[in-house]
Amino acid sequence: MQTAKGNVLLPVSRILLVEDDTHHCHLLETSLRQEGFDVIACLDGLEALNCARSMPAQARDTAFDLMILDRTLPRLNGLDVCRLLRQEGNYIPIVMMSEQADEHDKVIGLELGADEYLSKPFSNRILIARCRALLRYCQAIYQPKNPAKVLKFKDLALYLEECRATLSEQELQLSPKEFALLREFLQSRGRILSRDNLLERVWGDDYYGDTKTVDVHIRWLRQKLECDPSNPEYITTLRGFGYRLG
Known part of the structure; x- marks a missing residue:
């Protein structure tokens, strides 16, 4: 309409x-x-x-x-x-x-x-x-600034133009926030991202909740990315600091 x-x-x-x-x-x-x-x-x-x-x-x-x-x-x-x-x-x-x-x-x-x-x-x-x-x-x-860009890490690929992701060439079913989180990790590969960093970048200034929601969404992502979510290879935890891709 x-x-x-x-x-x-x-x-x-x-x-x-x-x-x-x-x-x-x-x-x-x-x-x-x-x-x-x-x-x-x-x-x-x-x-x-x-x-x-x-x-x-x-x-x-x-x-x-x-x-x-x-x-x-x-x-x-x-x-x-x-x-x-x-x-x-x-x-x-x-x-x-x-x-x-x-x-x-x-x-x-x-x-x-x-x-x-x-x-x-x-x-x-x-x-x-x-x-x-x-x-x-x-x-x-769903309106990325650089729609032609494809972000990759190992066998993980994020297609910004199509708003989709694949793992070993298999389609991943991601929510908007999971997609945004994965994009932040891929764009910041190797860097540590704190919960506050992720809240600001993904949830924005309009969000007034606590940082636990970041942990929840990371858990969901790991369930979709990792063979063993309890021993992650893609999104790793650095206790006291935050998360990092790889």
């Missing part, structure tokens, strides 16, 4: 909103639409999963650009929705909402594939700002 601004057509971001509280869902949907987003709302997890499956990320004209997902849902909870989508290779950016605000719960949500985690209550302005920041980030990932 596109909207006109002057004589220029601008793309409208399509959001899948999943919230079982009908009143809260209506308020969020109204706020998002007022900010120019196209919104489809679901009231339970199974409906949301089927909706996301029906509009896969590969179908660019109909795909959802972002999902706002409540953690506690009927039929299928938000954590399971997130886990199943990631297992199926659907890397739609996910902002998870939850009334559970302790660190352990946030880590679980992030480990299962959420890109952002908001603890209730929060203002609609904060939610919209986080959504916009995540959308900007994903747009930047």
Whole structure:
């Protein structure tokens, strides 16, 4: 979908909103639409999963650009929705909402594939700002400054123009943040990158979480890159300093 601004057509971001509280869902949907987003709302997890499956990320004209997902849902909870989508290779950016605000719960949500985690209550302005920041980030990932460049290390190759990666000529299924992390490591080959370095380069100034999310995403990358993730050959840990490629 596109909207006109002057004589220029601008793309409208399509959001899948999943919230079982009908009143809260209506308020969020109204706020998002007022900010120019196209919104489809679901009231339970199974409906949301089927909706996301029906509009896969590969179908660019109909795909959802972002999902706002409540953690506690009927039929299928938000954590399971997130886990199943990631297992199926659907890397739609996910902002998870939850009334559970302790660190352990946030880590679980992030480990299962959420890109952002908001603890209730929060203002609609904060939610919209986080959504916009995540959308900007994903747009930047898929519009590299040097689109013709291919980054390589051993049998690992990152194709910036096509936003894809291969290992031993086999396609890797990477989320936007995993792709960005791998790009940073390949561009900084041999250099130590601290968690703060990676947060700044990959998550940007709009991210207000803690550095644990870096460790979570590194763990995911290792599971996809390494024969033995507990004894990594690609992304190694230098305790007290950070991570390094090779």
